[in-house]
Amino acid sequence: MMLGLLLLLPIGAYLAWLIWALVAYPVPLSYNLRSLWQRKVSSLSTAVAIALVVGIFVVVLSLAQGLSVAFVSSGRSDQALVLRPNARFELNSSIERDRMRILKVHPLLKRDAEGPMASAEVVVVKLFPMADGTDNNVTVRGLEREGIALRPQVRLVQGRWFRPGLSEAVVPRKMQGRFPGMELGRSLRMGGREWTIVGTFDAGGASYESEVWSDVNDVMQAFRRESYSAMLGRLENPDRVEGFAKTVEDDKRLKLEVVRETDYFKELTKAGDPIKILGNLITLILTGAAIFAAMNTMYAAVAGRTKEIGTLRALGFRQREILASFQWESIFLCLTGGILGSGLALFANGIQTGTTSFETFSDVSFAFTITPGLMAQGVAFSLVMGLLGGFLPAWRASRIPLTEAMKGG
Amino acid sequence: MNTDRFDLGGGEPIIILRDVAKSYWREELEIPVLQGIDIEIPKGSYIALMGPSGSGKTTLLNLIAGLDRPTGGSLEVCGYELNDLDDDELAAWRNAHVGFIFQNYNLVPVLNAFENVELPLLLTGAGRGERRDRVDQALTLVNLTDKMRNYPRQLSGGQEQRVAIARAIVTDPDLLVADEPTGALDAKNAEEVLALMERLNTDLGKTIVVVTHDPKAAHHARHQIHLEKGVLDRTVEVNR
Numbered sequence: 001m002m003l004g005l006l007l008l009l010p011i012g013a014y015l016a017w018l019i020w021a022l023v024a025y026p027v028p029l030s031y032n033l034r035s036l037w038q039r040k041v042s043s044l045s046t047a048v049a050i051a052l053v054v055g056i057f058v059v060v061l062s063l064a065q066g067l068s069v070a071f072v073s074s075g076r077s078d079q080a081l082v083l084r085p086n087a088r089f090e091l092n093s094s095i096e097r098d099r100m101r102i103l104k105v106h107p108l109l110k111r112d113a114e115g116p117m118a119s120a121e122v123v124v125v126k127l128f129p130m131a132d133g134t135d136n137n138v139t140v141r142g143l144e145r146e147g148i149a150l151r152p153q154v155r156l157v158q159g160r161w162f163r164p165g166l167s168e169a170v171v172p173r174k175m176q177g178r179f180p181g182m183e184l185g186r187s188l189r190m191g192g193r194e195w196t197i198v199g200t201f202d203a204g205g206a207s208y209e210s211e212v213w214s215d216v217n218d219v220m221q222a223f224r225r226e227s228y229s230a231m232l233g234r235l236e237n238p239d240r241v242e243g244f245a246k247t248v249e250d251d252k253r254l255k256l257e258v259v260r261e262t263d264y265f266k267e268l269t270k271a272g273d274p275i276k277i278l279g280n281l282i283t284l285i286l287t288g289a290a291i292f293a294a295m296n297t298m299y300a301a302v303a304g305r306t307k308e309i310g311t312l313r314a315l316g317f318r319q320r321e322i323l324a325s326f327q328w329e330s331i332f333l334c335l336t337g338g339i340l341g342s343g344l345a346l347f348a349n350g351i352q353t354g355t356t357s358f359e360t361f362s363d364v365s366f367a368f369t370i371t372p373g374l375m376a377q378g379v380a381f382s383l384v385m386g387l388l389g390g391f392l393p394a395w396r397a398s399r400i401p402l403t404e405a406m407k408g409g
Numbered sequence: 410m411n412t413d414r415f416d417l418g419g420g421e422p423i424i425i426l427r428d429v430a431k432s433y434w435r436e437e438l439e440i441p442v443l444q445g446i447d448i449e450i451p452k453g454s455y456i457a458l459m460g461p462s463g464s465g466k467t468t469l470l471n472l473i474a475g476l477d478r479p480t481g482g483s484l485e486v487c488g489y490e491l492n493d494l495d496d497d498e499l500a501a502w503r504n505a506h507v508g509f510i511f512q513n514y515n516l517v518p519v520l521n522a523f524e525n526v527e528l529p530l531l532l533t534g535a536g537r538g539e540r541r542d543r544v545d546q547a548l549t550l551v552n553l554t555d556k557m558r559n560y561p562r563q564l565s566g567g568q569e570q571r572v573a574i575a576r577a578i579v580t581d582p583d584l585l586v587a588d589e590p591t592g593a594l595d596a597k598n599a600e601e602v603l604a605l606m607e608r609l610n611t612d613l614g615k616t617i618v619v620v621t622h623d624p625k626a627a628h629h630a631r632h633q634i635h636l637e638k639g640v641l642d643r644t645v646e647v648n649r
Contacts, residue, residue: 026532027531028520028524028531030519030520031517031519031520034519035519037519307515308517310515311509311515311517312517312528313500314476314503314509315503315504315509315528315529315532315576316500316503316504316505316529316532317532318496318497319496402476402477403471403476403477406471406476406511
């Protein structure tokens with residue numbers, strides 16, 4: 001963190017000086033822009049290389065953004081998940097039926113006309129064939145009717161909800177493209193039974209779009225589970241979660257752990273870490289290459305315009321004015337690539353994809369989400385490339401001895 | 410022709426060189442280029458610096474124009490002791506007091522004639538309107554107002570050099586320095602450029618120092634200063 005700040009500080013100060021130089025120094029910008037245009041082929045090829053790197057950078061960020069949307073929009077701060085101590089995730093957790101009976105009538109749970117707003121749930125994973133021929137684990141969630149009400153972002157878009165005792169399932173609409181045989185009316189083989197798909201739902205980008213849902217008792221019977229995985233319950237307001245957690249954790253009959261639902265999903269976003277690490281590694285390597293491409297183009301520009309630089313210096317332009325001028329030329333070159341790359345990344349927006357969560361060993365479905373903020377980050381990234389790639393050539397341009405420059409280097 | 414050692418006539422000196430020396434170093438080896446240059450050049454002079462290759466004439470011109478620094482002695486040019494100026498001050502001094510004319514014109518290819526002439530004015534703080542007027546005047550003087558939107562590649566060699574002359578005079582400097590200004594021109598264009606420079610000297614009173622090998626170009630000057638192996642050899646007054 002400190003090291004990052006130490007690195008950013010001089011870059012920020014240098015950029016501030018450059019912006020000031022843009023206003024205060026007299027070398028006309030048109031000189032740099034036209035010089036770039038004059039070397040169309042090398043300028044454009046460098047800009048395209050930078051566009052590709054920025055495009056990849058924005059797409060990698062959009063993966064993380066998509067995952068973040070999937071998990072952050074899944075949870076509510078006034079809801080809590082009850083798990084076995086140290087289970088961390090629903091898949092590792094188990095709560096026996098007698099404990100669940102005590103838990104579900106906890107006085108701090110919010111109540112509606114049906115009673116306490118809580119859902120006893122079971123989570124298992126099942127291998128399903130994907131459209132690309134591979135297999136992937138999918139989370140199968142057994143839940144009570146109240147569990148649907150606790151997730152208002154989940155909306156039925158086709159058919160109806162499952163009924164208890166009939167081995168019926170509902171599937172997310174977005175999974176249908178990635179997993180064949182999940183169309184309405186088709187049947188799924190799970191836990192030694194055939195399950196009829198009676199409905200499809202949309203979860204507004206939340207992580208439930210990676211889950212098959214059915215009745216909790218049907219799933220427990222089919223998968224021969226004696227205990228539930230977890231309970232999801234709603235409190236009167238977000239402040240009540242701590243009190244609820246304390247009473248549940250202190251109750252010797254229960255000995256369970258309570259996690260605020262939003263915190264639980266925050267932990268799950270770590271599913272995207274391997275993608276992010278790989279993406280960042282690829283971006284880092286490509287960034288190095290792009291900076292060298294920009295540096296090479298600018299060195300060639302300086303070498304080809306040594307006499308011009310000498311002339312400007314002879315006419316009275318100072319070294320720092322030459323430095324700022326060539327630095328801006330490099331920045332414009334890279335910014336062109338940055339804007340192009342951020343624009344190209346838009347083509348990935350909304351494309352549905354998935355990854356395997358190393359926390360739950362099951363598929364997490366999400367969409368590439370290109371936001372204006374991410375595009376701005378891509379452009380800012382190209383600006384940094386322009387700064388780093390252009391600095392040494394610009395420095396060289398400003399330091400060529402005047403009499404040498406006059407002779408053309 | 411009247412031959413006399415270092416007598417350039419009377420008048421207020423604009424260039425005063427006292428025991429000026431310049432050496433270059435190649436590793437441990439000192440290579441002297443100029444030694445013991447002592448001369449005063451009066452305001453309004455038109456001087457041709459002559460001598461064989463390697464005699465140090467371009468080095469001397471660079472020192473007078475503030476493009477290079479001496480390794481010994483002192484230079485007072487246009488009222489400023491150049492050794493006392495730091496790099497930034499020297500750059501500002503060049504902008505205010507010296508106009509440059511180069512053998513290969515040295516126009517910026519991506520700027521048109523107007524913009525090339527305007528370049529030195531960008532450093533003066535002059536407003537857009539004032540800059541436009543002064544560029545117009547300079548281009549009128551070199552008879553190129555009809556070519557002001559042309560880029561260097563759209564001009565002939567003679568026209569390019571006239572644009573370069575307009576750029577040299579647009580800030581109204583006291584001193585014009587030229588290094589082989591006709592070296593890249595055919596005879597007709599060379600004669601036009603030399604006539605123009607002569608007018609700048611006689612009509613506008615500009616002091617001109619020109620380095621040339623060309624006897625015709627040197628004949629337009631009022632005095633010729635000959636250098637030999639880095640020292641002043643003689644001055645010659647030209648009878649025109």
